[in-house]
Amino acid sequence: xxxxxxxxxxxxxxxxxxxxxxxxxxxxxxxxxxxxxxxxxxxxxxxxxxxxxxxxxxxxxxxxxxxxxxxxxxxxxxxxxxxxxxxxxxxxxxxxxxxxxxxxxxxxxxxxxxxxxxxxxxxxxxxxxxxxxxxxxxxxxxxxxxxxxxxxxxxxxxxxxxxxxxxxxxxxxxxxxxxxxxxxxxxxxxxxxxxxxxxxxxxxxxxxxxxxxxxxxxxxxxxxxxxxxxxxxxxxxxxxxxxxxxxxxxxxxxxxxxxxxxxxxxxxxxxxxxxxxxxxxxxxxxxxxxxxxxxxxxxxxxxxxxxxxxxxxxxxxxxxxxxxxxxxxxxxxxxxxxxxxxxxxxxxxxxxxxxxxxxxxxxxxxxxxxxxxxxxxxxxxxxxxxxxxxxxxxxxxxxxxxxxxxxxxxxxxxxxxxxxxxxxxxxxxxxxxxxxxxxxx
Numbered sequence: 053x054x055x056x057x058x059x060x061x062x063x064x065x066x067x068x069x070x071x072x073x074x075x076x077x078x079x080x081x082x083x084x085x086x087x088x089x090x091x092x093x094x095x096x097x098x099x100x101x102x103x104x105x106x107x108x109x110x111x112x113x114x115x116x117x118x119x120x121x122x123x124x125x126x127x128x129x130x131x132x133x134x135x136x137x138x139x140x141x142x143x144x145x146x147x148x149x150x151x152x153x154x155x156x157x158x159x160x161x162x163x164x165x166x167x168x169x170x171x172x173x174x175x176x177x178x179x180x181x182x183x184x185x186x187x188x189x190x191x192x193x194x195x196x197x198x199x200x201x202x203x204x205x206x207x208x209x210x211x212x213x214x215x216x217x218x219x220x221x222x223x224x225x226x227x228x229x230x231x232x233x234x235x236x237x238x239x240x241x242x243x244x245x246x247x248x249x250x251x252x253x254x255x256x257x258x259x260x261x262x263x264x265x266x267x268x269x270x271x272x273x274x275x276x277x278x279x280x281x282x283x284x285x286x287x288x289x290x291x292x293x294x295x296x297x298x299x300x301x302x303x304x305x306x307x308x309x310x311x312x313x314x315x316x317x318x319x320x321x322x323x324x325x326x327x328x329x330x331x332x333x334x335x336x337x338x339x340x341x342x343x344x345x346x347x348x349x350x351x352x353x354x355x356x357x358x359x360x361x362x363x364x365x366x367x368x369x370x371x372x373x374x375x376x377x378x379x380x381x382x383x384x385x386x387x388x389x390x391x392x393x394x395x396x397x398x399x400x401x402x403x404x405x406x407x408x409x410x411x412x413x414x415x416x417x418x419x420x421x422x423x424x425x426x427x428x429x430x431x432x433x434x435x436x437x438x439x440x441x442x443x444x445x446x447x448x449x450x451x452x453x454x455x456x457x458x459x460x461x462x463x464x465x466x467x468x469x470x471x472x473x474x475x476x477x478x479x480x481x482x483x484x485x486x487x488x489x490x491x492x493x
Contacts, residue, residue: 103141
């Protein structure tokens with residue numbers, strides 16, 4: 053089979069446009085129900101998408117005055133969706149800054165077993181100040197410290213998943229032996245950030261390790277991705293930027309003994325779909341007409357880690373500096389966009405409203421497929437993190453109109469060929485490192 057792209061549905065309660073909850077096609081009340089997410093997951097599965105993904109943060113952002121806020125805890129919601137779907141991968145965001153390795157190793161192993169091998173973990177280090185204040189901290193940890201903790205965190209989690217051999221559970225009723233305890237080992241980890249004895253109290257996950265996903269694009273983030281990630285969700289505005297990021301991350305893999313096909317790069321794209329180009333642009337304008345400037349300005353201040361209150365909307369973006377302990381790559385992206393295109397703050401708010409820095413593209417199904425095909429075939433993407441502007445309608449349009457166009461071009465599957473998330477992404481099941489060490493000894 054020729055190389056085919058991978059598609060992940062990035063799910064927000066009402067859609068990715070910040071004014072989606074105000075659009076006539078959405079129902080903010082329904083976004084607080086399980087059935088809303090069941091319908092979305094089944095639509096993604098009907099389209100044979102690789103996976104769906106839930107973002108998360110551990111604070112109530114102060115912009116809730118002007119936008120819906122009904123984010124369920126991802127692992128809880130995905131466990132419910134595992135029972136109502138068969139094939140679709142289920143990727144949850146969880147922070148290495150405000151969790152403990154044993155907790156998350158157990159939770160993701162549980163989801164992997166409950167779903168039959170469809171779990172994925174989007175690893176984040178939590179850049180928000182408000183998040184730190186909910187966990188006994190007056191300020192967020194420094195960027196480099198967060199990544200240092202995250203590196204050790206993931207190593208501990210992998211050790212815990214490997215603390216059971218695949219055949220440790222014997223289940224021999226006749227002899228009364230449930231498990232061969234010689235194949236279950238404490239990890240006895242002692243590091244700078246964590247002291248964990250182990251072993252895990254659940255058998256090794258179906259996939260060996262749930263799929264590891266990462267979304268940071270700073271220098272530290274890219275190095276972290278090269279070392280640990282198997283899929284990368286990234287925000288790139290132009291093809292040139294996307295290709296440079298793709299080559300950069302893939303070029304870092306060799307030092308960790310990895311090959312380019314062991315990591316999938318999936319830029320975000322928010323497709324606004326119309327039967328004609330004019331209709332698509334009209335839909336984009338309709339959504340932008342529902343923007344609340346006060347909300348957008350707060351969002352922009354958060355992205356830039358710089359208070360823009362009182363800045364004239366029709367003036368240029370003021371000097372905001374080039375460093376933050378928050379999301380460094382997003383700061384660079386937004387400032388670069390504003391300076392490159394000489395945007396006013398109001399224009400910048402409109403550009404960011406649909407995807408917070410991810411690419412927004414309005415067009416016909418064929419035009420959107422053209423865009424995806426270029427990035428995929430010319431070395432800027434292995435697939436895409438699809439961010440519907442409204443839900444459920446935006447995903448329905450993508451599955452019913454764009455996916456068939458991609459199939460006609462031979463770029464996307466017509467049926468699932470595997471049962472696990474790793475198989476959807478064409479990734480190998482990790483060997484148990486404890487067993488490898490045992491054999492070596």
